[in-house]
Amino acid sequence: MQTTFDTSLPLAIGSDHAGFQYKEQLKAWLTGLGWTVEDKGTYSTDSTDYPDYAHPVALMVEEGRAAAGILICGSGNGVCMTANKHQGIRAALCWNEELAMLARQHNNANVLCMPERFVEYAVAQKMTELFLATPFEGGRHERRVEKIQGA
Secondary structure (H helix, E strand, O other), X not given: OOOOOOOOOOEEEEEOHHHHHHHHHHHHHHHHOOOOEEEOOOOOOOOOXXXXXXXXXXXXXXXOOOOEEEEEEOOOHHHHHHHOOOOOOOEEEOOOHHHHHHHHHHHOOOEEEEEOOOOOHXXXXXXXXXXXXXXXXXXXXXXXXXXXXXX
């Protein structure tokens, strides 16, 4: 089981209208760090449906075409529920730095979901940084992750 993200692959990012501002800011920041970022939308603050963006992000990760996914909506719940419908996706709803790290360390999460309406941008940026940098611990957690996947 892979413990870190493959930095040769792009990051898939998506949001609905309620997550658009953070998506745009994170995309620019991540690009500045050297990541290739595949933006799956939305492309404005016009009202839209989060599954239209969560599914393409999850699909890229599921098919191995993206190292990881980042999804943002108002509460984070909608994009998280949608992404977790995909086999092999372990999307984690996070609202603080510790949760983002634990999602990686203990759950080998491959999609970070965040609530723009409930966290400051600085927290979202730090969660993203920690999520991408934190390796999966494996060990006792590996069998648990395998059970999530039905293995």
